[in-house]
Amino acid sequence: MKLRIYNAKILTKDGIIDGELRTEGDRIVYLSPVSTLDWQDWDREIDLHGNLLVPSFKNAHTHSPMTFLRSRAENMLLKDWLYKQVFPAEGRLTDEDCYYFTRLAVAEYYMGGTTFCCEMYGHTEAVAQAFEDTGFGAYIGSGIFDFDGGYDDITRRAEELKSKIDKMSRVKYALAMHAQYTCGDETLRAVSDLSKKFSLPVMTHLSETAEEVASCKEQYGVSPVKYLAEKGIFDLGGTGFHCVHVDDEDIRIMKKLGVGAVSCPCSNLKLASGIAPLKKILDGGVELSIGTDGAASNNALDMFRETYLATVLQKYLLSDAVAVSAERMYDCAVSGKAFGLEKADGLYIGALADMAVIDMSAPNMQPVTDIRSNLVYAGGRQNVVMTISGGRIVYENGELTYGEEYGALLEKCNAAAERIKNEI
Amino acid sequence: MKLRIYNAKILTKDGIIDGELRTEGDRIVYLSPVSTLDWQDWDREIDLHGNLLVPSFKNAHTHSPMTFLRSRAENMLLKDWLYKQVFPAEGRLTDEDCYYFTRLAVAEYYMGGTTFCCEMYGHTEAVAQAFEDTGFGAYIGSGIFDFDGGYDDITRRAEELKSKIDKMSRVKYALAMHAQYTCGDETLRAVSDLSKKFSLPVMTHLSETAEEVASCKEQYGVSPVKYLAEKGIFDLGGTGFHCVHVDDEDIRIMKKLGVGAVSCPCSNLKLASGIAPLKKILDGGVELSIGTDGAASNNALDMFRETYLATVLQKYLLSDAVAVSAERMYDCAVSGKAFGLEKADGLYIGALADMAVIDMSAPNMQPVTDIRSNLVYAGGRQNVVMTISGGRIVYENGELTYGEEYGALLEKCNAAAERIKNEI
Numbered sequence: 001m002k003l004r005i006y007n008a009k010i011l012t013k014d015g016i017i018d019g020e021l022r023t024e025g026d027r028i029v030y031l032s033p034v035s036t037l038d039w040q041d042w043d044r045e046i047d048l049h050g051n052l053l054v055p056s057f058k059n060a061h062t063h064s065p066m067t068f069l070r071s072r073a074e075n076m077l078l079k080d081w082l083y084k085q086v087f088p089a090e091g092r093l094t095d096e097d098c099y100y101f102t103r104l105a106v107a108e109y110y111m112g113g114t115t116f117c118c119e120m121y122g123h124t125e126a127v128a129q130a131f132e133d134t135g136f137g138a139y140i141g142s143g144i145f146d147f148d149g150g151y152d153d154i155t156r157r158a159e160e161l162k163s164k165i166d167k168m169s170r171v172k173y174a175l176a177m178h179a180q181y182t183c184g185d186e187t188l189r190a191v192s193d194l195s196k197k198f199s200l201p202v203m204t205h206l207s208e209t210a211e212e213v214a215s216c217k218e219q220y221g222v223s224p225v226k227y228l229a230e231k232g233i234f235d236l237g238g239t240g241f242h243c244v245h246v247d248d249e250d251i252r253i254m255k256k257l258g259v260g261a262v263s264c265p266c267s268n269l270k271l272a273s274g275i276a277p278l279k280k281i282l283d284g285g286v287e288l289s290i291g292t293d294g295a296a297s298n299n300a301l302d303m304f305r306e307t308y309l310a311t312v313l314q315k316y317l318l319s320d321a322v323a324v325s326a327e328r329m330y331d332c333a334v335s336g337k338a339f340g341l342e343k344a345d346g347l348y349i350g351a352l353a354d355m356a357v358i359d360m361s362a363p364n365m366q367p368v369t370d371i372r373s374n375l376v377y378a379g380g381r382q383n384v385v386m387t388i389s390g391g392r393i394v395y396e397n398g399e400l401t402y403g404e405e406y407g408a409l410l411e412k413c414n415a416a417a418e419r420i421k422n423e424i
Numbered sequence: 425m426k427l428r429i430y431n432a433k434i435l436t437k438d439g440i441i442d443g444e445l446r447t448e449g450d451r452i453v454y455l456s457p458v459s460t461l462d463w464q465d466w467d468r469e470i471d472l473h474g475n476l477l478v479p480s481f482k483n484a485h486t487h488s489p490m491t492f493l494r495s496r497a498e499n500m501l502l503k504d505w506l507y508k509q510v511f512p513a514e515g516r517l518t519d520e521d522c523y524y525f526t527r528l529a530v531a532e533y534y535m536g537g538t539t540f541c542c543e544m545y546g547h548t549e550a551v552a553q554a555f556e557d558t559g560f561g562a563y564i565g566s567g568i569f570d571f572d573g574g575y576d577d578i579t580r581r582a583e584e585l586k587s588k589i590d591k592m593s594r595v596k597y598a599l600a601m602h603a604q605y606t607c608g609d610e611t612l613r614a615v616s617d618l619s620k621k622f623s624l625p626v627m628t629h630l631s632e633t634a635e636e637v638a639s640c641k642e643q644y645g646v647s648p649v650k651y652l653a654e655k656g657i658f659d660l661g662g663t664g665f666h667c668v669h670v671d672d673e674d675i676r677i678m679k680k681l682g683v684g685a686v687s688c689p690c691s692n693l694k695l696a697s698g699i700a701p702l703k704k705i706l707d708g709g710v711e712l713s714i715g716t717d718g719a720a721s722n723n724a725l726d727m728f729r730e731t732y733l734a735t736v737l738q739k740y741l742l743s744d745a746v747a748v749s750a751e752r753m754y755d756c757a758v759s760g761k762a763f764g765l766e767k768a769d770g771l772y773i774g775a776l777a778d779m780a781v782i783d784m785s786a787p788n789m790q791p792v793t794d795i796r797s798n799l800v801y802a803g804g805r806q807n808v809v810m811t812i813s814g815g816r817i818v819y820e821n822g823e824l825t826y827g828e829e830y831g832a833l834l835e836k837c838n839a840a841a842e843r844i845k846n847e848i
Contacts, residue, residue: 067787067790067791068791070788070790070791070793070798070802071793071794071795071797071798071801071802072793072794074749074750074794074797074801075746075749075750075797076745076746077745077746078745081745104787104790104791105787107787108787108788111786111787111806112806266736268740269736269737269739269740270736270739270745270801271739271745272739272740272742272743272744272745272747274740275740295802298801298802299788299797299798299801299802300788300801300802300803300804301788302788302802302804305729305732305804308729312690312693312694313693315693315694315695315696316692316693316696316698316699318696319696320696321500321501321502321505321694321695321696322499322500322501323696325498325499326498326499361830361831361834362535363491363528363529363531363532363535364494364532364723364724364725364726366491366494366528366834366837366838367491367492367494367528367834367837367838367841367842368838369494369495369496369841370495370496370498371495373495373498373499373723374494374495374723377495377498377694377722377723377724378494378495378719378722378723378724378726379724380724380726380729380804380805380806381804381805381806382535382536382804382805382806382808384806406785407785410785410790410791413790413791414790414791414792417791417793418791
């Protein structure tokens, strides 16, 4: 697929370029204020009429099939919610359920300008298949934990999963373990060994709640970051999801070992977990990305809202209206760097052709002043009029364009959600 | 205008009713699961195909013409921003500028399901006229302060403004003073007297920042709430905008005197003012409404985002995931009660015909579980497919339907914003 996109405002790190961008396969191959005539065999020409082309969001932490728990059993205490609703409901999920609930999540991602995610969930092949079938990009792991069995079970399962998933085109296996508090010594040994065997960094929930950190310190005398580092989990780097309660020493360790941080401010607020010290994390030189977490605890999969909150909550937290700039946080929301994604951090030749088109005539984009700040502080999913994932147009003017039978999908999802509700 | 809206999910306080709603003039005149055939001379029949009809948002605190400062001069300290950007720029505004910048704000309100606001700004007749010409509902005042002159100047101007504005149909004069810290004794005396003369409560910015409260206590030994109460400002009740730093005694005074509170969480975060104690305010029996504040400090005029944050920030603030329910906060966002609006707090016979239609097939509204929670936690402006203001359809399927020449409006707004930028 070759696309020619012209009459565009193109958001680059050097500012806005009025001009033309071309893609071939999943890459950007041309970006210039000038339209040359040496390249005419495009599959589609798109006149943006002055609308804005931006890099798509990369959702750096999510559990996509959890759309089935969206706004289910609200206003419960965390433990009741987890043990009486989430876990029993998850126990009823089938591969087929997860496949369709993931397709529902993808519809939401695409409509909001997101084309890539870092995913952790069970029924992992089914979830990966849903991404593959919709052209969505993903790094995906199962979230290894003690319930997966012993060293050999974990190793065998990870190898099987990796070999299946790595055959896909835009989906790649990631070595993901659930969390320090759900992984005992044998599990940690298996994960650390797999990391070396696969040459992969390890992704994990990390210091999400104060209780988690306190409990780890009580048991082992050190923070979860330090504990996992000592266990060799981060020998090849890694990614920590949430990082709400990391301290200065944790940040130094993360920087030294190449562990990126992912912030999910909406989930952290709604579950009353706290506000992550993102300015400290950034100033400490740790790669930061932004994620939504699952729909069960968010409840939207909306990267605009996350990026906005990641920015303004630092102002609140530090009582400093200039704590972190919108520009800097916007870069974190599109790069995917904290989970190891490369060439996704902007629009330039050679970068991934993962993009969104923003309607510049929408009232919240007017008058036109500082566009990047405005995207963060005033932008929203209503402004997305086109999404391009891996060089393919997947959403355009309100319609999903990758062959999704959307009505049938909603029927399947509602029937499955209802069945699960009745079973627990 | 008479509308028949059928095949609707109608959100009422008693739950969702699948049925039909009819309007006549600016009121709801019929609401039932049953379609009777005794009323057929409607101007328009609308089949909602199972989509959701909700009460529109009532934006309880805003400065609509401030769209001209949206995303202008970001990342500055509050004082620099105010004194080097906002005040000099505001000094260059003409009536005509304010008229068009307000029309731009109305476009944004309507597209996001908001039909009514409580407005405070200079060039007040021009702003009121923009609301009137677009069918938008408003309570509007000038924000009286010391710069308006002495007792007689203030009184004369208020009388003139009230008599002009009260001739309008959906726009009503409100007695608004800027804030305790910009109003000396003579101004306060004038406002208190005007309140009795007009039989109107007084609206004002109130305890927005910690500095404001500290300064009032230092000068007068009491909080701004208590100080204004002692000056007779709240003898007929009133409305306090922001109320970030009200304490238990303030809340008791507000309850006793009938002073409602308006929360603007986005502006309060972005300006690092803090998080208002909304649970305390609600539990103290004070009427609470939600507002956006102006686009200069927000930067969106998005009541979905405000309502979401009003809810989840309490969970964070109180470390309690069940601190305030989404249902309760949603009611605050639609009622307008804190600024004295009546019959706007839900869909029922006799209530204002101010409504929005939500696309239930959007992925973030699926699967269908707890609809009201989902509106707050997952809803967004992309879900609004129709807005009805005072019984008139003003927005439908992406188009403003009240005769706005939108392209020309954007040109006027950009030219004015550019002119002002060059003048300062």
